[in-house]
Amino acid sequence: MDSIAFDLRQLRTFITVVETGSFSKAAQHLNQTQSAVSQLVQSLEHVLDCKLLDRSKRPIKLTLSGRELYEQGGK
Numbered sequence: 001m002d003s004i005a006f007d008l009r010q011l012r013t014f015i016t017v018v019e020t021g022s023f024s025k026a027a028q029h030l031n032q033t034q035s036a037v038s039q040l041v042q043s044l045e046h047v048l049d050c051k052l053l054d055r056s057k058r059p060i061k062l063t064l065s066g067r068e069l070y071e072q073g074g075k
Helices: 008-020 023-030 034-048 064-073
Strands: none
Touching: 008 023, 008 034, 008 064, 023 034
């Protein structure tokens, strides 16, 4: 079995950002700061070596890799 390269807190945070549509709403939902949420998603992107979210769009948009992770991780 392959090892998981990230922790479930990172995945849960990413999923919450996607489902709420913003880092600030996800932070409120998770009872964390916006900075902490952003750092967790960035660390997940670093571990996976790919962009998951297009932050230049409002609301944020999933990249292709982000969509794949969301579809698999959100089940």
